[in-house]
Amino acid sequence: MNKFKSHFKFNKQERSGIFFLLAIIVLLQLVYAFSTSIFQESTSVANKIELDGVAQEQINILKERTLENDSLKIYPFNPNYITDYRGYKLGMSTQEIDRLHLYRSSNKFVNSAEEFQNVTLISDSLLQKIAPYFKFPEWVKSTNSQKSFEANVIKFNKKPNVTNTVKDLNTASAQDLKVIYGIGEKLATRIIKFRDRLGGFLIEDQLYDVYGLKPEVAQKVLMKFKVQTKPEIVKINVNTANASEISKLVYLNYQVSSNIVAYRKQVGEIKSIDELKKIEGFPSDKINRITLYLTLKEKL
Incomplete structure (x- = not known):
């Protein structure tokens, strides 16, 4: 029994050695844990960087596709038939598009890039950009006389059983008014209601007093409609x-x-x-x- 106890008896020097050994073991454990944590963190950062790089590449691809979709591929076209949407995509303002539509509403055509600019008042830079894509009918390019040209325009615009007579603004229905570019159901109804409140238009300029009716649209209306029968007004x-x-x-x-x-x-x-x-x-x-x-x- 005394021999067994002797194995657990240490002098001061031995106890110090055991303490330093334990301290070294704990220190090594801490260094190992810290180095493992650093390694894992660096691996995580590297993986994140790699993933971010892949994600950024995907984003760049999506951006390129979006730019391709947003860009307008211009094909040869007749500028007389530019719609609001196409004009916007070409870079034209709403005022420039409306000038073209107003010009066309009187059955007139632009037959050259210069005439297109004179009608729409677009800038030289925009004209230079889109004019190469203008495509006019062959008979416009021919060297026929002005008389022959006008005859072709009339023939081109001729519609069967359609009269080009001016209608009475005081008897026009909402359906009649909606044939004018820029007038829908709401504006047509508003014009009729305003006319009823007046008891009928006395002068054509009163059309400009209709709320929400743009002056350029009113001009288009007055190309097709005039005050032909004036109402009796009790002053x-x-x-x-x-x-x-x-x-x-x-x-x-x-x-x-x-x-x-x-x-x-x-x-x-x-x-x-x-x-x-x-x-x-x-x-x-x-x-x-x-x-x-x-x-x-x-x-x-």
């Missing part, structure tokens, strides 16, 4: 009518109508339609239209 006497009666006029709201009555009471009598311009809120820019509906004296 409003501004010297006797009350605010409610005056406000029935499309161009004057109730507040302005009340201001007119108040002004009349102040001066006693309105002697000129131009006096109305002094009234607060009066739409002076519409004075020419408003004059059509007002009178200063009782009808005899």
